[in-house]
Amino acid sequence: MKKILSLTTVLAICGSFLYAQNAVDLKVQLDNASGKISPHMWGIFFEDINLGADGGIYAELVKNRSFEFDHPMMGWKRLENVPEGTFLIINDSRRKGNARSLKIHKPTDFKTGLQNEGFRGMGVKKGDGYEFSLLYRQASPGIRIKVELLNEQDQVIGTAALPLSQGANWQTGSVTFTSAETSPKGKLNIWFEGAGDVEVDMLSLFPQDTWKNRPKGLRKDMVQILADMEPDFVRFPGGCIVEGRDLATRFQWKKTVGPIEERELIINRWNTEFSHRLTPDYFQTFGLGFYEYFLLSEDIGAEPVPILNCGMACQFNTGEVVPLDELDEYIQDALDLIEFANGDIHTPWGKLRAEMGHPAPFNLKMLGVGNENWGPQYIERLAIFQKILQEKHPEIQIIASSGTDPNGERFDYLDEKLRDMKVDIIDEHYYRPPAWFLSGADRYDDYDRNGPKIFAGEYASHTTRPQGPGRSTWEAALSEAAFLTGLERNGDVVTMASYAPLFGHVDGWQWSPDLIWVDNLNVYGTPSYHVQKLYSLNKGTDIIPVKLGDQNVVGQDSLYASAVYDADTKELIVKFVNYNEQSVEANFQLDTKKKIKGNATKITLANADLNVVNSLEEPLRIKPQTEQVNYKGKAIKDTFPPYSFTVIKIPVQ
Numbered sequence: 001m002k003k004i005l006s007l008t009t010v011l012a013i014c015g016s017f018l019y020a021q022n023a024v025d026l027k028v029q030l031d032n033a034s035g036k037i038s039p040h041m042w043g044i045f046f047e048d049i050n051l052g053a054d055g056g057i058y059a060e061l062v063k064n065r066s067f068e069f070d071h072p073m074m075g076w077k078r079l080e081n082v083p084e085g086t087f088l089i090i091n092d093s094r095r096k097g098n099a100r101s102l103k104i105h106k107p108t109d110f111k112t113g114l115q116n117e118g119f120r121g122m123g124v125k126k127g128d129g130y131e132f133s134l135l136y137r138q139a140s141p142g143i144r145i146k147v148e149l150l151n152e153q154d155q156v157i158g159t160a161a162l163p164l165s166q167g168a169n170w171q172t173g174s175v176t177f178t179s180a181e182t183s184p185k186g187k188l189n190i191w192f193e194g195a196g197d198v199e200v201d202m203l204s205l206f207p208q209d210t211w212k213n214r215p216k217g218l219r220k221d222m223v224q225i226l227a228d229m230e231p232d233f234v235r236f237p238g239g240c241i242v243e244g245r246d247l248a249t250r251f252q253w254k255k256t257v258g259p260i261e262e263r264e265l266i267i268n269r270w271n272t273e274f275s276h277r278l279t280p281d282y283f284q285t286f287g288l289g290f291y292e293y294f295l296l297s298e299d300i301g302a303e304p305v306p307i308l309n310c311g312m313a314c315q316f317n318t319g320e321v322v323p324l325d326e327l328d329e330y331i332q333d334a335l336d337l338i339e340f341a342n343g344d345i346h347t348p349w350g351k352l353r354a355e356m357g358h359p360a361p362f363n364l365k366m367l368g369v370g371n372e373n374w375g376p377q378y379i380e381r382l383a384i385f386q387k388i389l390q391e392k393h394p395e396i397q398i399i400a401s402s403g404t405d406p407n408g409e410r411f412d413y414l415d416e417k418l419r420d421m422k423v424d425i426i427d428e429h430y431y432r433p434p435a436w437f438l439s440g441a442d443r444y445d446d447y448d449r450n451g452p453k454i455f456a457g458e459y460a461s462h463t464t465r466p467q468g469p470g471r472s473t474w475e476a477a478l479s480e481a482a483f484l485t486g487l488e489r490n491g492d493v494v495t496m497a498s499y500a501p502l503f504g505h506v507d508g509w510q511w512s513p514d515l516i517w518v519d520n521l522n523v524y525g526t527p528s529y530h531v532q533k534l535y536s537l538n539k540g541t542d543i544i545p546v547k548l549g550d551q552n553v554v555g556q557d558s559l560y561a562s563a564v565y566d567a568d569t570k571e572l573i574v575k576f577v578n579y580n581e582q583s584v585e586a587n588f589q590l591d592t593k594k595k596i597k598g599n600a601t602k603i604t605l606a607n608a609d610l611n612v613v614n615s616l617e618e619p620l621r622i623k624p625q626t627e628q629v630n631y632k633g634k635a636i637k638d639t640f641p642p643y644s645f646t647v648i649k650i651p652v653q
């Protein structure tokens with residue numbers, strides 16, 4: 001059979017001769033900065049999707065600790081056959097946000113207990129301490145608790161006893177113990193010993209080794225991998241979760257602050273969103289609530305960027321809208337949130353922040369109104385928010401949605417309206433194939449320099465290689481690296497960018513690809529993680545033009561480039577993507593009167609196979625390789641491997 005070469009193959013072969021013989025000449029106009037890089041350019045998009053919060057970064061190991069899931073005993077198993085009436089679910093509507101509790105009735109000392117399965121098991125580590133705690137009340141003494149931590153083989157690997165005191169009121173009990181083994185899928189037994197009646201609630205197990213050792217805090221490794229990105233901002237709490245399937249299940253920040261046991265749980269919208277990825281046990285307990293989101297942002301040196309519901313439920317679901325004359329409650333939520341974040345401790349919401357442990361303000365500067373909302377119904381509601389927020393809080397910048405897609409009728413309509421309204425920042429989202437990212441490297445080159453700023457609020461390249469969607473391949477990441485040169489070059493217009501979604505749990509995801517994958521004990525960054533991290537860690541302060549002839553480098557010969565100068569470290573930082581299957585020789589001619597020191601740092605992400613992924617087994621298959629290079633004078637000549645993203649840092653005097 002005759003083999004016919006496609007045009008692309010022919011071009012590729014010709015290209016390989018070209019590259020073997022001729023170097024590409026690029027000019028770096030170091031003395032001709034075209035603008036400033038925003039101080040909050042590279043950030044994080046956080047949403048409780050894929051077990052990102054409950055079952056993920058929120059380190060609680062007990063699932064359905066307060067019996068408030070739709071089915072009160074979901075996640076729980078009775079350990080022995082016991083007489084009818086031993087367990088009773090009480091629903092006491094006087095208990096704010098947490099009506100249900102479990103009553104254990106034991107007229108005699110028979111053996112009984114409960115087992116909790118955790119979120120896809122409980123990840124526990126040998127030698128680490130764990131704190132079991134609960135709320136309880138027992139009118140007369142009689143019942144004691146014994147807890148046992150089990151491994152996957154049901155062997156006991158940790159145990160503790162907890163006597164319960166007598167009292168008519170709810171009280172807290174807790175005990176700590178050590179795990180004798182590491183187990184990715186442990187379980188917890190709670191035995192009720194003795195005879196009597198006791199009511200229990202908030203049955204909880206946390207590792208003591210949390211982020212910053214905060215009791216009942218966040219999973220340390222998951223926060224650390226975020227901190228390692230040195231993000232400039234954290235956008236929270238999403239995502240569609242802001243909108244809810246209907247208005248009743250929208251995200252209401254006020255229900256996520258204050259005592260944890262009073263935070264009213266709701267179903268997570270990703271529980272039922274995808275029929276092929278149903279997750280019936282996915283609820284939002286709000287243990288990670290708005291206070292904790294603010295704290296997390298502060299901890300990792302990032303600006304908090306909350307997104308609030310604008311009076312509309314998800315338009316892919318019910319599309320419910322609140323009548324315009326009932327929007328007050330939503331606007332009040334925004335005003336109160338600003339007070340919660342920034343207000344004096346003598347204001348009601350500032351006082352709550354102080355009581356929760358943070359008298360100093362959180363220094364909120366930006367607020368999103370709506371996520372992926374569209375149509376005239378959005379514009380009408382946004383206009384009311386905008387008017388009041390601008391009157392009362394001109395210091396807060398408003399982020400407005402441009403819908404679900406980066407082009408098309410809905411986008412064009414919103415883009416025009418939002419520019420007419422002079423909103424501060426427009427939030428653009430793109431989940432697109434690699435080809436879209438590659439051809440879009442010049443997307444922002446012609447954007448209005450005087451109009452609203454752009455927040456690339458959710459981006460991810462969705463490859464179909466090799467077996468269907470969802471894989472966080474090197475192909476996806478490299479196409480993002482190419483596109484991000486365009487964001488960096490236009491850093492005077494695009495002032496914020498974040499990949500989405502952030503986390504995926506290997507046993508509990510609904511949406512893929514994701515930036516970071518976890519199981520109960522491990523965490524790793526995808527190639528896309530390393531790409532964004534390299535941008536974030538090498539952000540710079542000033543945009544430096546890079547030219548091929550007199551053009552920006554936006555895909556000619558499948559090459560992409562951008563550069564920044566960092567006034568703090570006094571470095572020129574060049575980013576270069578070679579999207580060819582051959583290596584490329586490039587000359588970067590530095591147009592500058594400044595003195596260039598030759599000793600540069602070169603960081604490369606590369607793989608000749610675009611299908612390569614990182615995984616739990618091989619978490620660093622794609623990882624940055626750093627080397628020191630000595631370039632001579634003002635001509636930086638180097639060879640860049642096939643399918644590579646390179647960052648070169650050159651000291652400038």
Ligand code: AHR
Nearest residue numbers: 238239240241372500501
């Ligand atoms: O990132 C996953 C989802 O994608 C977000 O919740 C939503 O905003 C977008 O459609």
